[in-house]
Amino acid sequence: MKKSGFLVFLFLILQSCGVDSDVLGYANDETSIMLIFPENDSECTEGIIVSDSQSELVFRWEDEFNNSPYTVHLTNLLSSQTELILSDTTEVAIILDRSVAYSWYVTGKTNSSSEVWNFYNEGPGLESSIPYPASAISPVSGASISQTSTTVNLIWKSEDPDNDIISYDLYFGEAKDPALYGTDLTDTRFNDIPVEANKTYYWKIITKDSIGNESTSEVFNFSVG
Numbered sequence: 582m583k584k585s586g587f588l589v590f591l592f593l594i595l596q597s598c599g600v601d602s603d604v605l606g607y608a609n610d611e612t613s614i615m616l617i618f619p620e621n622d623s624e625c626t627e628g629i630i631v632s633d634s635q636s637e638l639v640f641r642w643e644d645e646f647n648n649s650p651y652t653v654h655l656t657n658l659l660s661s662q663t664e665l666i667l668s669d670t671t672e673v674a675i676i677l678d679r680s681v682a683y684s685w686y687v688t689g690k691t692n693s694s695s696e697v698w699n700f701y702n703e704g705p706g707l708e709s710s711i712p713y714p715a716s717a718i719s720p721v722s723g724a725s726i727s728q729t730s731t732t733v734n735l736i737w738k739s740e741d742p743d744n745d746i747i748s749y750d751l752y753f754g755e756a757k758d759p760a761l762y763g764t765d766l767t768d769t770r771f772n773d774i775p776v777e778a779n780k781t782y783y784w785k786i787i788t789k790d791s792i793g794n795e796s797t798s799e800v801f802n803f804s805v806g
Contacts, residue, residue, distance in 0.1 A: 613648065614687050614695035617641040621698040622713060622740050628677070633705060636679050641672040648689025658682040658699070658711055658796060679704025682711055682742065697799075701742040711794035712746050715739035715786035718769075720803040728778045728806030736770040737798070739788040750787040757800065759783045778806045 618641045619625045628638040640653055653666040653673060659681050666673055677683065679702055686697045699713040718736040720726055726733060735753070739746060751771055753762035762784075763771055776782060781804045788796045 613644055613646045613693045614651075614689060615643045616685075616687065616695050616698050617643060619685075619698070619700040619702075621696075621700070624701045624703055624742055626703045628702070630704075631676055634679055635676050636702065636704060637674055637676050638702065639672055639674045640685065642687050642695060644671060644689060644693070646689075646691075646693065648691050648693045650690060652688050654686050654688065656684045658684060658714070677702045680710065682713060684714065699740075710742045712739055712741040712788040712790050712796045714796045715749070715769075715788050715798040717784075717798075717801040720801075722799075722801035722803070724803045726776075726803060726805055730776060730778075730805055732773045733776050733782075733803070733805075734770060734772045735774060735784060737786050738769055739786065739796070739798075741788075741790055743790065745791040746788055747791050748789050750789070751784065752787070753782065753784040755780060755782060757783050759785060759800070776805050780805055 619627075619638060625638065628636040630636050642651075644651070649669050649671075651668045651671070653668065653675070654663060655666060655675065656663045657678065659678075666675055682699065682701045684697055684699045687695045701710055715737045716739070718738055720733065720735075735751070737749075739749070748765045748767055749769070750761060751763040751766060752759040753774060754760050759782075762774075781802060783800050783802045785800045786798045788798075
């Protein structure tokens, strides 16, 4: 498993972009389920080869409250198909397509949930992989920023195993399915977007690479005040 450098990248983003501490202080509640493997934003080279096109990988996580049985939510980011895999323990073996990027998270019986992680299952097959869906850096999804704020800076991050991301489309607005706000952006931030007190805003990012692959993030949200 080759871990990407996104943690260093995230640290540099937070240091250089001046993310407000009051924004970061309103992160979502901690989850009891902690993912272990496959690691987030990594290129997975492990597993048992089943065929030229498939391999078997053992997914692992921890849960301090033992919310068994668990459900692994596994999404093939190429086909956008999601598979649900049940497990009575904190690990399960799953057969995956090779040369495909996936996202995954785990839920337990008491509505507990983990974070959503992405990884790329290495192997022969496709010549190019699609980018990982973007994640929100600031405001984090579910945040509440100061009621006196009149503008907001949106900051996100996205990675691609091929390292060929070329641009982003930003969707933003008060609707839960936000409208296109900016297209073909080359930076991972958009500054000085007007906002009003006592309103909730929604946004998402489409990440595009050099050969036309695209990925769509989840819809993030934040409130003002």
